[in-house]
Amino acid sequence: MAATKLYAGAKLRDLRTRLGLTQKDFAAKLGVSLPYLNQMENNNRPVSTTVVLALAQEFGFDVTELGQGDSERLVTDMREALADPVFTETPPLADLRLSAANAPALARAFLELHRAYRQTHERLASLDEALGREGAQLQPSPWEEVRDFFHYCDNYIDAVDRAAEHFAQGLSGADIRSAVTARLRDQGIGIRLERDAPLRRFDTETRSLTLSALSPPETQSFQMLVQVALLNQDALLDATLDLARFQSDAARAIAKLGLANYFAGAAMMPYGTFLAAARETRHDLELLAARFGASIEQVSHRLSTLQRPGAKGIPFFFARVDQAGTITKRHSATRLQFARFGGACPLWNVHRAFETPGRFLRQLAETPDGARYILLARDVSKSGGHFGAPVRRFAMALGCEVRHAQSVVYADGMDLGRDGAFEPIGISCRICERTACHQRSVPPLERRLTIRPNSRGVLPYEVD
Structure with a gap:
């Protein structure tokens, strides 16, 4: 089998910059020509064995670092970011690898920009919360x-x-x-x-x-x-x-x-062991709970944390709601946002879980940004332990984007290929852009309303 060629242009440039050397001086110390060094630094040629030995002998450089770059992790992160519906096209994988190898700083800047974009949209949800509080202020409480x-x-x-x-x-x-x-x-x-x-x-x-x-x-x-x-x-x-x-x-x-x-x-639920078990069982919550001596809620919460760089699990979101629909816990490794004040979207299947204790409810759903999810809900009410003790009633929701359906046992048998199978859900009425929802409770923020005295539909107003 032919040996894998080593391209490490970004690391060569970083080392030369740290040493304060020009390309000419660096090439002389490595025993190569200036054009050859330039080609290696731009990943047009692989790093030769002669250069690897010179790096070790001249500079005491740990040559194992040349093969330990985070290019593949950058590629994975960029592919995940580019799956956002805001992007209409995804660049070819070869282009992403080229960017990660030749311009890692630019790739990281893109990821930071996308993260800032997500956070800006998520912070819009704080307006929902601020409007719902008496004496509304945008300064978060310690809990928030x-x-x-x-x-x-x-x-x-x-x-x-x-x-x-x-x-x-x-x-x-x-x-x-x-x-x-x-x-x-x-x-x-x-x-x-x-x-x-x-x-x-x-x-x-x-x-x-x-x-x-x-x-x-x-x-x-x-x-x-x-x-x-x-x-x-x-x-x-x-x-x-x-x-x-x-x-x-x-x-x-x-x-x-x-x-x-x-x-x-x-x-x-130790990371490596749990991640392997989750993949083996296709994220079967009951099997994982039995294997690790944990509750269904604990397992679901742990699944939402499997985001270790270089060893990521499926990006899950996890939420827990009370009977009023208020979200009491929320953790998300997905793009899905959560209502920060009041009840969650009434079309979300988590509200129906209280009606079927001990059973899993499944739902295919689409959010206003075009992302599609498989959602799982179950009642996780907590007994007081004896007769007459108050019962704390909660339901939990776990979900991931539908592109991960093959790795999730709960997607089996669902009609993933039919558009009509996906129910339109939102986050909170105040920040949901859907204008024709039959369950809308309040108008969306920053949208003009039209009132027609002689005409009445499901809602007493029309959203322009």
């Missing part, structure tokens, strides 16, 4: 600031995720709950289960952790891991928070607990 922090990180925190994966590798035994219990007891922490206790209570003086005896095993495991993060990963969590630069101490405190929860989920 933390929510947006995770959202704009694509719900993936690399340092915390890898620390959790490393922690999980050090546990012995297949039962995560028993393994974590043993680890905590090795640290001198006693664990008690009490019927009237909250989900988790840690006494710093007695070093005792009390958990609710009424909560399910997967919740107890999760809460133990949250305490592990707060006890053993404090420096890592604080360093991550320092980079985020929250505007208030309250936001920082909320975010720290959020990072501890992130650690717990990532330790229960």
